């Protein structure tokens with residue numbers, strides 16, 4: 001069922017028709033590993049791709065398929081694929097797009113484990129990566145080599161919340177025929193749709209806002225049908241990091257409220273930014289829709305609102321940052337983001353600890369930087385806890 005139009009309807013209806021499933025309002029969980037064939041010849045036709053139908057749940061599952069169709073519609077892409085984690089999605093895409101001795105251009109600052117994967121690809125396959133701010137066409141062009149196989153972008157950049165102009169990157173990449181892959185985890189398709197800006201592939205850690213309830217680890221990829229079909233029969237099928245039917249069901253459930261949750265995440269984050277701005281212990285705030293943010297024009301161009309993640313620097317050192325975390329009781333100390341609960345972490349010693357210190361500093365991840373994922377509780381509860389913790393340092 002193709003429902004065009006409103007995002008708020010698509011998150012609830014797209015990709016599923018109750019008529020197909022005995023009227024079941026909610027997509028059933030097809031908790032099966034394999035599917036029986038009527039005859040040997042039918043099995044042959046399924047394997048040859050001459051007949052539609054399921055074979056084995058690593059190659060496709062009806063519950064998972066509903067989710068794949070839904071995320072494709074939300075990102076305005078041709079096809080979606082589901083993975084067992086965000087990192088399974090990232091690795092399936094990057095391994096599919098590269099071969100030994102290739103080159104990758106990557107945003108300066110990115111998810112710690114993606115950095116770990118790129119480092120491993122360099123060590124094992126001599127696939128080198130250049131990290132750049134992608135601030136201008138010229139800067140991007142300067143980094144392109146004949147063997148550049150992928151441009152990989154996170155925007156907002158985790159955890160510094162810098163922004164990269166997706167249309168600009170896509171324009172340069174088109175000239176050189178290089179695919180642009182965007183990790184859209186922080187924004188979700190409700191706030192930013194990279195495929196509409198001309199990028200080629202979108203990746204999600206669905207663990208975060210898409211699931212939204214802190215109860216599932218999952219990944220999603222959206223892009224052109226031909227490319228995703230090639231992933232489906234190579235790095236998805238043969239590396240095998242697929243999503244379970246139950247996790248797909250949890251995600252379908254979480255997705256239904258994505259627009260409602262995101263609006264509240266943004267409302268709360270804006271309130272907290274306003275309060276943090278006036279706190280004497282806070283020296284810098286990094287939030288996309290903050291008017292003082294140098295990347296504000298990019299935010300206006302490609303994002304609807306700033307999202308639910310705020311990074312800020314406090315006056316002091318690593319110890320002071322750790323003290324702020326230790327003084328909190330309502331806001332929970334945890335990595336991850338996008339949950340209904342407010343979560344706080346210290347990137348330099350947690351999510352980004354794998355990045356060598358000088359590279360980390362170059363990326364702007366200082367010891368005083370704290371990342372807050374603003375939940376959808378009452379903002380007053382979030383702020384009163386943060387305020388008393390900051391007051392104590």
Ligand SMILES: *Cc1c(COP(=O)(O)O)cnc(C)c1O
Pocket residue numbers: 085086087088111113114154158183185186204205206207208217218219
């Ligand atoms: C969490 C995260 C990932 C990895 O996702 P998992 O589901 O934890 O494997 C990748 N990119 C970003 C931006 C993330 O926040």
